[in-house]
Amino acid sequence: MADKVYITGIGIISAIGNNVENLEKSLLAERSGIGEISLFPSIHKGKIPLAEVKLSNQQLVELCGAKSDRFLTRTSLLGMIAAREALVKSGVNLEDGYKTGLISATTVGGMDRSEGFFHKYISNPAKGRLRDIVNHDCGDSTERIAQFSGISDFVTTISTACSSSANSLMLGARLIKSGVLDRVIAGGTDSVTRFTLNGFNTLMILDKEGCKPFDENRAGLTIGEGAAFLVLESEELVKKMNKNVLAEFTGYGNANDAYHQTASSPEGKGAMLAMFKALQVSGLNPSNISYINVHGTGTQNNDLSEGIAIEKIFGSAIPPFSSTKSFTGHTLGASGAIEAVISILAMKNHCLFPNLNWTTPMKELSMQPIKKIMKNVEVNHVLSNSFGFGGNNSTLILSKP
Amino acid sequence: MAYINGIGLISAQNTLNPDVFLEPVMEQTSAYMKCLDPVYKEYLDPIQTRRMSRLIKMGIVSARMCLSDANCAIPDSIITGTGIGSVEDTEKILGELSKEEKFLNPTPFIQSTYNTISSQIAINLKCHGYNSTYVHRSFSFESSLQDALLQLQEGIAANVLVGGIDEMTMNHLNITRKLGQWKMNPAHNLSLRKTMTPGALAGEGVGFFLLSSVRGNRYYATVPGAETIYKPKSLDELDNRTTSFLSEYGLKKDDIDIILAGVAGDITWDFLYDDYALKVFPGKPVSWFKHLSGEYYTATTFALWLASNILKRQVYPEIIRVNDILPSRIQNILIYNHFRGVNHSLILIKR
Numbered sequence: 001m002a003d004k005v006y007i008t009g010i011g012i013i014s015a016i017g018n019n020v021e022n023l024e025k026s027l028l029a030e031r032s033g034i035g036e037i038s039l040f041p042s043i044h045k046g047k048i049p050l051a052e053v054k055l056s057n058q059q060l061v062e063l064c065g066a067k068s069d070r071f072l073t074r075t076s077l078l079g080m081i082a083a084r085e086a087l088v089k090s091g092v093n094l095e096d097g098y099k100t101g102l103i104s105a106t107t108v109g110g111m112d113r114s115e116g117f118f119h120k121y122i123s124n125p126a127k128g129r130l131r132d133i134v135n136h137d138c139g140d141s142t143e144r145i146a147q148f149s150g151i152s153d154f155v156t157t158i159s160t161a162c163s164s165s166a167n168s169l170m171l172g173a174r175l176i177k178s179g180v181l182d183r184v185i186a187g188g189t190d191s192v193t194r195f196t197l198n199g200f201n202t203l204m205i206l207d208k209e210g211c212k213p214f215d216e217n218r219a220g221l222t223i224g225e226g227a228a229f230l231v232l233e234s235e236e237l238v239k240k241m242n243k244n245v246l247a248e249f250t251g252y253g254n255a256n257d258a259y260h261q262t263a264s265s266p267e268g269k270g271a272m273l274a275m276f277k278a279l280q281v282s283g284l285n286p287s288n289i290s291y292i293n294v295h296g297t298g299t300q301n302n303d304l305s306e307g308i309a310i311e312k313i314f315g316s317a318i319p320p321f322s323s324t325k326s327f328t329g330h331t332l333g334a335s336g337a338i339e340a341v342i343s344i345l346a347m348k349n350h351c352l353f354p355n356l357n358w359t360t361p362m363k364e365l366s367m368q369p370i371k372k373i374m375k376n377v378e379v380n381h382v383l384s385n386s387f388g389f390g391g392n393n394s395t396l397i398l399s400k401p
Numbered sequence: 402m403a404y405i406n407g408i409g410l411i412s413a414q415n416t417l418n419p420d421v422f423l424e425p426v427m428e429q430t431s432a433y434m435k436c437l438d439p440v441y442k443e444y445l446d447p448i449q450t451r452r453m454s455r456l457i458k459m460g461i462v463s464a465r466m467c468l469s470d471a472n473c474a475i476p477d478s479i480i481t482g483t484g485i486g487s488v489e490d491t492e493k494i495l496g497e498l499s500k501e502e503k504f505l506n507p508t509p510f511i512q513s514t515y516n517t518i519s520s521q522i523a524i525n526l527k528c529h530g531y532n533s534t535y536v537h538r539s540f541s542f543e544s545s546l547q548d549a550l551l552q553l554q555e556g557i558a559a560n561v562l563v564g565g566i567d568e569m570t571m572n573h574l575n576i577t578r579k580l581g582q583w584k585m586n587p588a589h590n591l592s593l594r595k596t597m598t599p600g601a602l603a604g605e606g607v608g609f610f611l612l613s614s615v616r617g618n619r620y621y622a623t624v625p626g627a628e629t630i631y632k633p634k635s636l637d638e639l640d641n642r643t644t645s646f647l648s649e650y651g652l653k654k655d656d657i658d659i660i661l662a663g664v665a666g667d668i669t670w671d672f673l674y675d676d677y678a679l680k681v682f683p684g685k686p687v688s689w690f691k692h693l694s695g696e697y698y699t700a701t702t703f704a705l706w707l708a709s710n711i712l713k714r715q716v717y718p719e720i721i722r723v724n725d726i727l728p729s730r731i732q733n734i735l736i737y738n739h740f741r742g743v744n745h746s747l748i749l750i751k752r
Contacts, residue, residue: 043502107514109536118495121576130579137485138515138536143743146631155631156544157537159486159515167533171548178551194498199510201503256479256523256532261511273529389511390520392532 004235005173005249006401009090010341011082011187014226014328015051018063019085024345027353030373032327034210034222040192048201049210050192051224051329053078066148073110073135074225076144078334079189082227083145086185090231090243094150098182098237101154102146103172104229105164105188107333109138112193141189154181159333161388162295163254164188165228166336166396170252172232182237187229187337196332197223203262209357211298211330213323214307214369216360221297224329228337230344245401247344250381251284253277257391263301268309270393271295275313275383278395284381286314289397291352291377293339293384294369296323297330306385307365320377322370326356336386340396343382347400351375403553403624405750406560406617407471409463410608410706411436413590414693419470419619422710426693426720430589433569433603434695439466452508453521454489456568459607460518461525464562467609468526471617477558478531479519480548482541483566484698486515488573518566531557539740541565542699546627546748553614564609565699574603581669582741583696591720593666593692601665604695608702610709621709623751625650630745639745640681646747647735654682658728659717661704663738664689665696670741677737678723686728688721701738701748708734708750 010020015033017023026033037045039052053060060077061069064084069077083102087094094100114136121128135141142157154175158167165188172184190196200206200223207220238245255277257270264271279286295306310318324342331338346352355369380400387393410416413434414427427437436459441450444462460481468476490509497504504510511517516534523532531552535544542565549563577583584600593602611617612624628646633639647654660682662674678687694703711717715731732752739745 106536115495115498117576118492119499121572122496122499125575128576133576134580137538139484139538139540139744142537143631152631154629155537156535156540156629158533159536160519160532160534161514161516171533174551174555178554180551194502195494195510198498198503199494199507199513202505202507202510254531254533256520256529258520258523258527258529260524261517261520270529388516389514390516390532391523392516392520392534 005176005232006238006245007230007247007249007344008233008238008243008245009086009231010246010344011085011089012228012338012341013053013078013081014331014338015053015224016327027327027345030354030356032356034329042197044197048206048208049222051222052192053225071131071135072144073141074112074191075106075110075189076141078191078227079104079141079145080148082187083149083185083229086229086231087149092231099153100151100183101175101181102142102151103156103168103184103186104142104145105158105168105333106138106141106190107159107161107164108190108193108195110135110140111195112191115194151185160392161390162332162335163386163388163392163394164333166386166394167254169230169337169340169396170254170394173249173252176232176234182234184232185229186232187227188334189227190225190331190333192223192225205299207298211325212357213296213298213326213355214303214362215358216362218298218300218303220299222329224331226328226331226338227334228341230337230340247347247398248401250399251278251282251397253281254394257393259391262389264305266305268305270391271306271309271387272312274393274395278397282397287317289319289381289383290379291346291382292319292321293343293382294321294323295385295387296325302387304364307362307367318367320352320370320374322353322355324353339384340398343384343398346382347379350377350379352377403550403612404616405610405621405624405709406613407467407473407611407619408621408706408709409466409470411439411459411463412606412694412703413437413604416706422714423718423720428591430587432587433574434590436605454487454512456487456489456566457512457518457521460566461521463607464522464564464609467562467611470619471611473560473611475526475528476560476562476611478552478561479522479528480533480545480561480563481519481566482535482545482699483515484538484541485567487513487517488568488570492570492572539698539738539744540629540746542701543627543629543746549612550626553612559614561612562609563612565702566607567605567697567699569603569605590692596666597668599667599669601667601696604697604700606694606697606703608706610705622712625749625751628747632743633745636676636680639677643681643747650749652733657682657685657733657735658731659734660685660687661708661734661736662687662689663691664723665691673739673742684726686726687723689723690721701736701746704736705748708736712750712752
């Protein structure tokens with residue numbers, strides 16, 4: 001049984017950087033990854049922006065040193081790159097006798113290839129390349145990452161829409177605290193697919209100018225892609241191996257809004273419960289929180305509901321907050337882990353990253369996000385929200401070690 | 402301690418009535434073992450459900466059946482597992498997208514997310530508690546079960562609704578058959594082990610269980626633990642993992658009275674079950690269930706229903722016996738399953 005869970009390594013790939021250092025540079029330079037579609041083949045090119053990882057699958061293969069992309073989806077490749085960086089950064093030796101698990105998260109798994117298969121199959125059921133469908137299910141990318149990284153003690157995959165990887169981190173911490181595992185590589189991965197891009201487009205919640213979270217004139221989200229993994233280790237392991245600690249994973253909460261499949265409740269009940277539970281687990285008061293990395297998708301509904309919930313939890317003393325989806329786009333199943341990495345970088349750099357594209361306060365709320373990067377700030381405890389379709393709401397709290 | 406206080410199972414067997422146990426055993430000769438659909442309007446308002454796909458309706462009804470069996474109004478947590486989620490909705494979108502890059506109806510997209518059933522149950526019950534969905538092949542239900550047991554152990558929840566959900570469609574069957582997963586021709590379910598052909602008989606099913614920290618009136622059995630074993634390197638590793646898994650609950654291999662194995666009638670992979678039974682549990686009663694349920698990623702929900710009823714009723718049905726050995730008592734059952742040799746799992750059920 002472990003009392004504390006520490007984060008000892010992080011790895012990331014996103015529209016603002018193919019590794020932690022590049023991402024950090026983009027954040028510090030306030031450089032967004034949202035832009036016109038460049039790689040992804042789509043009729044929406046020039047009309048709907050995306051936050052793409054600006055590398056082709058072949059380039060991703062070269063970056064991670066895989067043999068070929070014959071059986072690898074983009075989702076797998078992104079995940080493999082981020083997971084390996086996290087393991088290397090943490091200095092993990094998988095042969096050290098500690099029990100290690102891999103918990104990944106994704107919303108559509110290998111859809112990037114299976115939609116190509118289906119296209120051929122539907123006109124002629126004898127057609128379609130089998131290697132494009134064999135990796136359709138969500139477990140495939142996790143097992144590819146596990147094989148690539150050499151993790152085999154425990155593997156599983158979570159899919160709770162846009163809170164997926166917040167839940168994989170939460171499960172990782174719980175498995176370490178209960179003594180089931182000593183170390184967990186937890187995070188998530190998602191690539192842009194026609195399935196999701198057109199799905200959100202049908203719901204009419206894609207902002208044609210790029211997302212403007214918490215702005216009065218926000219018009220929806222911007223789809224992004226990427227992956228992030230964090231190495232969670234038990235207190236005992238960290239002490240015995242004298243590991244360098246990036247953050248303590250102090251709190252987590254998961255609740256359901258139980259209101260509507262795609263809309264958040266007007267009073268933000270699920271969001272409030274998730275934040276409340278996370279604070280309770282951490283033993284912290286709302287006043288201890290230095291910064292909130294909000295879910296902040298940029299949709300009318302989310303930002304209002306989340307804002308109301310934050311006002312209820314924090315009252316008149318709302319900490320500085322921002323939605324870094326204005327940098328990375330909404331990376332769906334990966335977003336919880338990507339934002340956990342960004343939260344750790346905020347603590348490390350003593351600075352708070354802004355909510356780009358924000359100009360006008362929301363009428364219904366008294367709160368306003370961080371407009372310009374704030375430097376030389378003591379960032380001790382970060383609260384990060386991830387909310388998903390189906391009212392699956394999760395909150396994480398990360399603390400300075 | 403985790404008590405199974407209620408079960409709701411929709412399967413190819415007559416499992417809709419909790420008072421009936423495999424009477425009669427349902428037979429079919431088919432491409433896949435289709436579930437016997439409940440009369441949905443007995444549980445759900447047809448106006449509310451007119452746009453719901455079949456899997457979602459099955460999920461909500463099965464969860465309702467389970468809660469009513471357990472006499473529980475609202476659980477503290479809801480956890481589901483699904484290997485492939487809502488196939489019907491996903492195919493609708495992919496079908497439309499293959500014509501041109503747009504589709505008009507958002508409903509299939511909304512319903513296609515893997516957590517739809519877990520959240521629809523929460524909405525249906527107004528349950529604000531912990532809610533999660535596992536999507537890892539034949540670990541999907543086992544991971545859910547592990548999470549549920551952890552919740553009870555942590556004291557976060559006293560009643561956890563945990564389930565497994567998977568459907569089959571003709572398209573999905575055709576596609577995955579090409580991958581060698583299923584038999585090429587329709588098979589008679591009760592003659593499955595006599596076919597001696599490669600591929601399993603595909604199936605589908607939805608099963609929910611109410612796991613509670615306190616024993617209820619309709620209590621079936623207890624579930625001390627579940628274990629997933631990813632790509633074991635050898636039979637020895639499986640043997641060692643089984644021994645250490647059982648020892649966590651103070652048991653030895655000899656304490657297991659019945660092995661309920663995931664034998665699928667697939668000559669390519671079934672040898673692993675034979676080897677396991679011979680090496681790990683020689684001389685023990687071995688039984689199977691996939692001739693009753695078909696094979697699907699969350700088929701162990703059917704096995705857990707079966708084991709729970711065996712323990713509660715203290716009967717060892719002839720229809721499930723693989724060997725002629727009879728148990729001297731029915732106290733501990735071990736479910737051992739694997740999907741095509743990669744994802745192996747163990748579930749322990751006690752009287």
